[in-house]
Amino acid sequence: MKPVSFEYFAPTSVADAVSLLQEHGPEAKLLAGGQSLVPLLNMRLARPTAVIDVNRVEGLDYVREDGDALAIGAMTHQRTVERSELVQRVNPLLHAATRLIGHPQIRNRGTVGGSIAHADPAAEYPAVALALDAEMRIVGPNAERLVPAADFFVTYLTTALEPTEMLTEVRVPALPQGTGWSIQEMTRRHGDFALAGAAVTLTMDGGACSDARIVLFGVGATPLRVQQAEERLVGERVDATLMSEVGREIKTSIDEPLADIHATSEYRRNLAGVLTERALVEALERAA
Ligand SMILES: Cc1cc2nc3c(=O)[nH]c(=O)nc-3n(C[C@H](O)[C@H](O)[C@H](O)COP(=O)(O)OP(=O)(O)OC[C@H]3O[C@@H](n4cnc5c(N)ncnc54)[C@H](O)[C@@H]3O)c2cc1C
The missing domain is CATH 3.30.390.50 (CO dehydrogenase flavoprotein, C-terminal domain)
Structure with a gap:
C-alpha cells in the first residue's frame, strides 16, 4: 500500500524541527529511523499531513559518559549502541536489550529516540528506561524539560511528549556497584x-x-x-x-x-x- 500524500520537510536543527511541529499542529509527524512510522504510513494507520524528517538535524547522534550517566542523542542508531564499548561497560543491561531489538537491518536504521518516543509496550528500550530510571530530554517551542521514565510512558503508544515537542536525548544512569x-x-x-x-x-x-x-x-x-x-x-x-x-x-x-x-x-x-x-x-x- 502507499501512504496518503503529505508535505515533506527536512530541517537541519532542533529549533527548525520544533517550529515545523508548531506550524503544522498535531497532524505532523517526526520521521527518525522510519522502522515504526513507515509501516504505519504504508498501511495508512498513520495519516499525517506533514512528515518532518529529522535525519539531517545535527548534533543528536552521540553516546557519551556524563557524570554517573550515559547521555545518548535521540538520533543515535540502535546499532551504534550495540557496538558501543562504553555502553557495554557502563550499562550492560542497555547493551543486552539493544541486541534483542528486531534484526541488524532494523537496528541500523532504528534510533534510540524513535523507539522511546514510539513507546510500544512490547519494546525493550522503554522497559529498560523504566528499570534504570532514565530521563528524557524534551525540547518544545519555549522550553526544555527532563522527564523521568516513570512519568514518560502514559499508555499504549502514548508518551508525555506534546505534539509540539521533540525528544532530543535519553539519559541513562550507570548501573550501581554490586x-x-x-x-x-x-x-x-x-x-x-x-x-x-x-x-x-x-x-x-x-x-x-x-x-x-x-x-x-x-x-x-x-x-x-x-x-x-x-x-x-x-x-x-x-x-x-x-x-x-x-x-x-x-x-x-x-x-x-x-x-x-x-x-x-x-x-x-x-x-x-x-x-x-x-x-x-x-x-x-x-x-x-
Ligand atoms: C520487522 C521489525 C521488527 C522490529 N522488532 C522490534 C523489537 O523486537 N523491539 C523493538 O523495540 N522494536 C522493534 N522494531 C521497531 C524498531 O525498534 C524501531 O526502530 C522503533 O520502534 C522506532 O524507531 P525509529 O527511529 O525507526 O522511529 P520512527 O519509525 O521514525 O518513528 C516512530 C515514532 O516516534 C516518533 N519519533 C521519532 N523520533 C522522535 C523524536 N526524536 N522525538 C519525538 N518523536 C519522535 C515518530 O514521529 C513516530 O511517531 C521492529 C521494527 C520492524 C520493522
Missing part, C-alpha cells in the same frame, strides 16, 4: 517483538538485596514496574525459593494482559512470572 541485571523475553521467531519480557536489576550489599527493579513488557499498555514484587526482595538474602515465590506471585498479581493472535492473556501472564524468575536468577549470579 548490581546484577538480566533481560529475558519470549518471541515466536527470532527478531519479533516479545510476547512478554522482564528486565531486572538486583543490587546486593553484604549478602542482602538493597535495591530491586522488576519491569515487565508486552503485558500491559506501557512497560510495567512491579513494585510489590520488588519489595519482597529488598532487605532479604535472595535465594531460589524467594525468586520462585516472586515469579509465582507475578503470575497472579498483574492485571490481565492483552490477548491477541499471538498469545492468550493467560499465556502472557504465565510467561511474565517464568521470565521474571529466570531474570532474577541471572541477575543474582551477575551481582555475585
